[in-house]
Amino acid sequence: MPSLLSVNVGKPKDVAWQGRTVHTGVWKHPVSGPAMVRRLNIDGDGQGDTNGHGGEQRAVLVYQIESYRYWQRHFGRDDFTFGQFGENLTVDGLPDDEVCIGDRYRIGEAEFEVTQPRVTCYRVGMRMGEPELPALLVSHHRPGFYMRVLREGHIEAGDRIVRTRTGPGALTVADTDALLYLPDRDPAKLRLAVDIPALSPGWQGSFRDLLADGAGGADGAGAAGGAARPAWDGFRELRVADVVAESTTVTSIHLTATDGTRLPAARAGQYLTLRIPGAGQPAPVRSYSLSSAPDTGSYRISVKHEPHGTASGYLTTGLRAGGVLEVAAPRGDFVLTEGTGPVLLISAGIGVTPTLSMLHALAAARSDREIWWIHGARGPREHPLAAEARTLLASLPHSREHVFYSAATAEERDRHGASAGRLTKDELTALKVPADATAYICGPTAFMTDMTDALVAAGIDPARVHTELFGALPAINPGLTGRTARPPHQPPGPPGTGPTVTFARSGISTPFPGGGSVLELADACDVPARWSCRTGVCHTCVTPLLSGRVTYEPAPLEPPADGDVLICCARPGSDIVLDM
Secondary structure, eight states: OOEEEEEEEOOOEEEEETTEEEEEOOOOEEOOSOEEEOSSSBTTOOOSOTTTSOSGGGSEEEEEHHHHHHHHHHHTOOOOOTTTTSOSEEEESOOTTTOBTTOEEEETTEEEEEEEEOOOOHHHHHHHTOTTHHHHHHHTTOOOEEEEEEEOEEEOTTOBEEEEEOOTTOOBHHHHHHHHHSSSOOHHHHHHHTTOTTSOHHHHHHHHHHHHTTTTSTTOOOTTTTSOOOSSSSEEEEEEEEEEEOSSSEEEEEEEETTSOOOOOOOTTOEEEEEOGGGOSSOOEEEEEBOSOTTSSSEEEEEEOOTTOHHHHIIIIIOOTTOEEEEEOOBOSOOOOOOSSOEEEEEEGGGHHHHHHHHHHHHHTTOOSOEEEEEEESOGGGOTTHHHHHHHHHTSTTEEEEEEESSOOHHHHHHHTEEESOOOHHHHHHTOOOTTOEEEEESOHHHHHHHHHHHHHTTOOGGGEEEEOSSSOOOBOTTEESOOOOOOOOOSSSOOOSOEEEETTTTEEEEOOSSSOHHHHHHHTTOOOBOSOSSSOSSTTEEEEEESOEEESSOOSSOOOTTEEEGGGEEESSOEEEOO
């Protein structure tokens, strides 16, 4: 009969780690006597990162004494104490390869339901002093699992653990964990997983994404397996066919192949990454959304001249027809998808460029979908490509246009059919957009947040709201505290001697130091990085590799798709350019 060996709790605290401060509740300690289990956790317990831990679906974490013994043998250690793996309940029995999602257990006065495997992240490795442990928990099929609380009550070390119901589908914790984190997924198990009601919504969503991306196919491809490979590797030279001023601040650049052949088709909403030798040395690298129809045999980007912008200044004032730019193939997953329902194209300022490309695609397809074109600008002089958008909208039978000018005269607004004021959350709500629409939003971060909030409040499924951010992506650095927001910069100390690493969105090029990973270099440069594991165990650390090659240490559990790189364990093998 399984039994409860220890109840462990701990409040979050700040811990120094690799030059950073991490706010974490992974340090747990045994409780003497009865402990009260409540819906969200055990009295005296807490979580530092509530995005990855805690909440109703992850109220209690379980780990087994047999796994303790396994890791003691693996690491040659004998210093483990209860709570060592950050678990709330240390148990005898309940192995991961036998316990199933949806199983229910009674312990003392409380009853629980198994909801998902442990979320593997760097904190358990930090707690144990074994950085590779998060990846090992997955590859050795010993993650542990979370439970939600069905009935609150007291529990105590020594209580028996009684299974009161077997979960539907007989999908074990170990199998569920492998489905998310390991290659060669079993399509039948993926389809089974999304139909288990007890599985937490986050994991259900991840499995639906894997199925949608082709991971449930016969080839067992990974999460990125459904993405199309870029049309060419690295950078190639493209000729500047024309340079056109679109407004007082925005200039369009038309690009063609140097040999006169058609350029590969892009997807509506994608972007180009440019290396611009004429703008300085080392040549700055920047990304700009395509603003033209995606399949014309040529490309167009529309660039806003930013004050003191080295790259944008050269592109908008120094570049001439006949010049040559180094360009990476179209990339990006902010793309127009097929469907029959209403489409909302929402933008502000230069954020109009990817939504205009989508409008071109809809017009070329003679779409009969309901299309809402919603844009905010200061006024007509700062509203690039307005006439082009209006012409496209006129060709679409079910289109609506709503333009907002925040700094225009009444006569200017009347002449252009614009409303007064900024495009705000309240203004968008007042438009009464259809609740079954799919939305594409591009503009400043605060604008996209407001628009998203308004759409969700209007009843639109958050999964159908898509956003694109110009510049560096927001960081995903769970648990880090006390970080002052700084613009990206060269790393402190003497320059490295290794290959050049270029962070394209952040505009930083720097030699790689003697050791560490690309992630650690990004940290040193304050380049916004997106990671959670630091061990190659998840897909959060994936970013496009625009050019160059990398090696991995440690080797990732599942290699990324062609054209991508896992920054958490990547070391440059040559000069590289990353979409960061």
